[in-house]
Amino acid sequence: MTSNNMPHERPVVLAIAGLDPSGGAGLQADIQTMTALQCHCISVITTNTVQDSCRLHLSQPVTAELIDHQLRVLETDFGISAIKLGALGSADNAVVVAQFIQRIKAQNPALPVILDPVLSASTGGQLGDAALQQSLIDDIIPLCTLITPNEPELSILADDSSAESAAIRLAELGASVLITGGHNRDHDHNTLENRLIMGSHPSGHPKRWTIKLIEGEFRGTGCTFSSAIAGYMAFGLPMTQAIEKAQDFVSYAVENAYSLSSGQRVPLRI
Numbered sequence: 605m606t607s608n609n610m611p612h613e614r615p616v617v618l619a620i621a622g623l624d625p626s627g628g629a630g631l632q633a634d635i636q637t638m639t640a641l642q643c644h645c646i647s648v649i650t651t652n653t654v655q656d657s658c659r660l661h662l663s664q665p666v667t668a669e670l671i672d673h674q675l676r677v678l679e680t681d682f683g684i685s686a687i688k689l690g691a692l693g694s695a696d697n698a699v700v701v702a703q704f705i706q707r708i709k710a711q712n713p714a715l716p717v718i719l720d721p722v723l724s725a726s727t728g729g730q731l732g733d734a735a736l737q738q739s740l741i742d743d744i745i746p747l748c749t750l751i752t753p754n755e756p757e758l759s760i761l762a763d764d765s766s767a768e769s770a771a772i773r774l775a776e777l778g779a780s781v782l783i784t785g786g787h788n789r790d791h792d793h794n795t796l797e798n799r800l801i802m803g804s805h806p807s808g809h810p811k812r813w814t815i816k817l818i819e820g821e822f823r824g825t826g827c828t829f830s831s832a833i834a835g836y837m838a839f840g841l842p843m844t845q846a847i848e849k850a851q852d853f854v855s856y857a858v859e860n861a862y863s864l865s866s867g868q869r870v871p872l873r874i
């Protein structure tokens with residue numbers, strides 16, 4: 605409560621993602637990031653994983669029926685200001701998530717929907733099969749405002765000679781595409797580059813940001829980045845401005861990352 609006993613207003617952001625029990629990535633990273641941005645995160649688990657800080661041992665998708673039930677209950681109760689999608693677990697899950705987005709967008713067509721098309725864990729190991737990949741293309745991406753693939757994810761989703769032409773093919777489905785540079789670092793210049801291709805203008809020149817490279821292996825940076833974009837857009841920031849503020853958030857979190865074990869370091873999100 606505030607000093608005059610009036611409740612604070614917080615935008616509600618829905619995270620639909622997988623659980624990483626090691627706490628570095630997935631839903632826990634999403635909740636921390638959105639909370640740090642002063643959003644209220646409501647969350648739906650798509651897949652329960654078995655992971656430590658070094659390895660993915662198992663991913664066991666939750667049933668589509670349970671996810672559908674959770675989403676139907678949440679949508680009648682909350683005014684949702686943005687949605688972040690991470691690992692969806694299975695094609696069946698992607699279909700019920702797509703049906704939910706269609707329902708909620710029928711009420712609010714401008715609702716920001718940000719997809720981090722997670723197909724593998726930070727340490728490697730599959731978080732999605734070929735059917736899920738196809739469902740992302742057919743059912744989910746056409747409903748998104750922005751998707752945030754790294755280069756390995758891009759080459760799986762749209763096999764093409766270059767990352768940019770793959771991104772253009774995905775942008776032609778309607779969503780803007782932010783190619784995240786974390787997997788394509790320029791160590792000579794201590795930089796990485798993020799590139800944005802607008803869904804409204806796929807063949808135009810991408811907008812580019814050069815980011816200072818922080819050396820090391822980090823967990824959950826993609827989750828943090830996409831959640832921060834969703835959080836800033838939930839406050840009403842335009843997409844490009846939300847991306848810029850989210851880049852600053854991730855840079856700070858990575859620069860101040862902490863170690864818990866021998867595995868990847870965890871960004872300081874909160």
Ligand code: PLP
Pocket residue numbers: 621622623624629630631653655690691722724725726727822823824825826827828
């Ligand atoms: N979602 C889950 C459940 C994960 O376990 C991971 C990585 O391990 C991710 C998403 C992706 O993490 P990153 O942000 O590193 O791409």
